[in-house]
Every structure is written in C-alpha cells, then in structure tokens.
Amino acid sequence: MPETTGMDMSMMQPCVEACSAASMAATMCADADSGEGMGRCASLCMSTADMAMTMMRMMLRPAGYDMTAMTAMMTACMAMGEACAAECGRHAEMSEHCRICASACTAMVDACRTAMSMMPSA
C-alpha cells in the first residue's frame, strides 16, 4: 500500500507524536478551562483533542491510506490547531495550561505541514 500511495508510516512518525501531544494537552486544557468559565477555549480544546486523536489514528492505519482523505484531514487539523492556538494564546500569560496547549497545537500544525509537504500531490 505505501507503494501505491507514496506515503509510509515512518514518514508520518513526527506528526503522529505531535498529534498525540496536542490531543493530551488539549484534553487537560479543556478540563481546566471549564472551571474558569472559559467556555470558548474549552470548546475549541475539546474538538482539537478529538481531531488530533482521529488524525493520529489515520496515520497509524496504513492499510487504508488514501491521499485525498489524508490531505483533507491534515488541512482540517491545521485549521483546528490554528484556531485553538489563537484562542489559548490569548490566555497564555495568565494560564499555564493554555500556554502549553497553544504550544502543542502550533507544533501539531507545523508537523502536519511538514508531513503534507512530503506527501505526493493527490
């Protein structure tokens, strides 16, 4: 299958790790935000956690690699990560969990961009 698609899982490894880290950071940030009444931040973090987890799992399933779906999901993951990083970034100075989450989201966006640049065009 890697031959067919031009993608292989080892190429995806840094992106897998960045998605895993972002998913964990966003899960923790959502939990902390909620008690502080930061509803929009919590909501974005919950969706980022789910999207990063789904993105990660897609990369861990080479039997079903599909260029079009993978590219579209990477694009979505970058859009979500940017929205979450922007919101968390606004609270980063006063809130350690937001600072960590914004940083993990930005790293995920960068890792997705790098992974996409190594994928053959659809």
Added chain:
Amino acid sequence: MPETTGMDMSMMQPCVEACSAASMAATMCADADSGEGMGRCASLCMSTADMAMTMMRMMLRPAGYDMTAMTAMMTACMAMGEACAAECGRHAEMSEHCRICASACTAMVDACRTAMSMMPSA
C-alpha cells in the same frame, strides 16, 4: 455565538444524525471486514468511524464554533466518506454490512454538503 458565526446547532441536526449513523455503520463494517480479510475496507471504515464521530461532536459544541475549522472538517469528512463509500460499494453485492456502510457514508457526504451550503462563506 450563533450570531457571530452564522451557524446554529439546529441547522446542523440532520448532519449530526447522518454522522452518528455513518460512525455506527462503519464501526460494524470494520468489525465484519476484519474476519473476511478485507484489510483496506476495514481500515477505511475504522478511520471513517473516528472522523464521523469527531465531526458530530464538533457540531454538538456550539461554544467553539469556528467557520474555518468547521468548513475544513466538513471537507475532510466528505473526502473520507467518499473513499469509504467507494471501497464498500465494491463489496456491496456480496456483503450486507458493506452495502449498509456505503449507504450511510453517502448519506453523510450529502448531509455535510447541505450543511456547508447553509453556512456563511468563511
């Protein structure tokens, strides 16, 4: 928030239900495929199940509605649903679970398209 984004959850309801149905059908299809050695079909179904679930949850979280991320995720969900429906469609005549999954995926793609058409342009 609906005022800001031009989206509201009730508008999303048919898409929520289509994603829920596709996520369930794909979960069952992946389980059945595996015992039949249909590795690519199972793999696509597993990722479709995760993506449909994540898409559904995003729509159920209006506090974090973000036009750009929502549009990108809908696009990804449509690409995944089309890839899964195409693969399951090939086995639909001999496999009832593939027929059901292909149909649920196509319905999800249609529901996403309709939902996107009602969203204001990003």
Added chain:
Amino acid sequence: MPETTGMDMSMMQPCVEACSAASMAATMCADADSGEGMGRCASLCMSTADMAMTMMRMMLRPAGYDMTAMTAMMTACMAMGEACAAECGRHAEMSEHCRICASACTAMVDACRTAMSMMPSA
C-alpha cells in the same frame, strides 16, 4: 461467536441506543457547562461522553465479544453514568442541558443493567 459468548448484537440494541444518546447529551452538556464555570460537571460529562461512545462501539463489534471485558466495561459505564447523573441532577432545575444529560445518563445506566441481566454469567 454469539454462540460462544451467549451474547448477540440485537440483544444489545437498546443499550447501544442509550449509550449513543448519553454520549451526545454529555457532549452538549460539557460544552454548555464550560461557559458557566461548572468545571466538575463539564469534566464528568466529557468522560461520560467518551465512556458511552467506547461502550457503544464494543457492542457494535461482535467478532471480539468477551464476557469478562464486556461485563467490566458495563459496570464502569454504570458507575460513570451514575456519577454524571448525580452531578447534573443538582443543576437540573436551573439548567436544561443538565436535566437532559442526567436523564440520558440514567437511561444508559438502566440499559446497561438490563443488558447485563441478559448476559450469561462470566
């Protein structure tokens, strides 16, 4: 496999639906709670949403039915549903989303109890 385990998926259907409904209600409740500063309620709802979804998927995968794991997960799902229903129940009069979530959690607990009573003892 149903012959081996004494469980079949149709027997699980009401529980599948109750878990799906609880997972959606808890996802919406967590989103709304966060903006209201109800941190403990949001946190319990997020975990209930994940647990109900995982429970539902287990039931949709008959190829891997395992009495011991299924019984233990049903027990966990009931404990989580009871904790979430208790917390949401405290805000049910002033908060519609908590009233709906508490009701969906209680229905899931009842459906798990019924499903367990129909399963052969491990």
Added chain:
Amino acid sequence: MPETTGMDMSMMQPCVEACSAASMAATMCADADSGEGMGRCASLCMSTADMAMTMMRMMLRPAGYDMTAMTAMMTACMAMGEACAAECGRHAEMSEHCRICASACTAMVDACRTAMSMMPSA
C-alpha cells in the same frame, strides 16, 4: 479536588503513558490484523484502543475525578487489556505487530494495577 479524592494527576502519569502506548499499538495491530483475516484479534484491538484512550483521558481530567468511576474504569481497562494480550500473545511469534501489542497491553494492565494500589479505597 485532589484533596477530596486522594488522587492527583502526577500519580497517574505512568498509567497515562502506558494507556497512550497501548492505544497506539492496538490501533496499528487492528489495522494489520484485518488484512490477515484475524477478525477476533482485530476486534479486540479496536476496543482496546478505544478503552485505553478513554481511560487516559479520564486521568487527564482531574476536575472530575471520582473514585468509584475511576476504579471501575481501571478494572474494565485491565480486563480488556488482559483479553487483548491473551489473543495477541497467541500470534506473537509469527506477527511482530501482535507481539508489540500484547506487550503494550500487559504494560497497561500493570500500570493500572499500580495506579489502583495508590488510590485510596473507594
């Protein structure tokens, strides 16, 4: 909240990491199993991946720590991990992904046992 429950997140850290590793290993194993017609193994791995992910997230949400639900979920996670390790263990000699998954599941079971031993009795 840690004061109330006698649990804190740092105490859970090794278990978080073991659940994350088991979730990834089981996701990869399910993908590979499917193409080999190992339906029961794939099915158990899919449910293990979901359960490990849900367990991990619960530990990352201290605002909602609840002794009874946490203990029940750890018990369920151990039962699932044991069932998955037993099945994967049978194919470990001929299948590298099963060997890795069995090992990650066993490590998760051990980490859950250790975490439970440090939690105050419910």
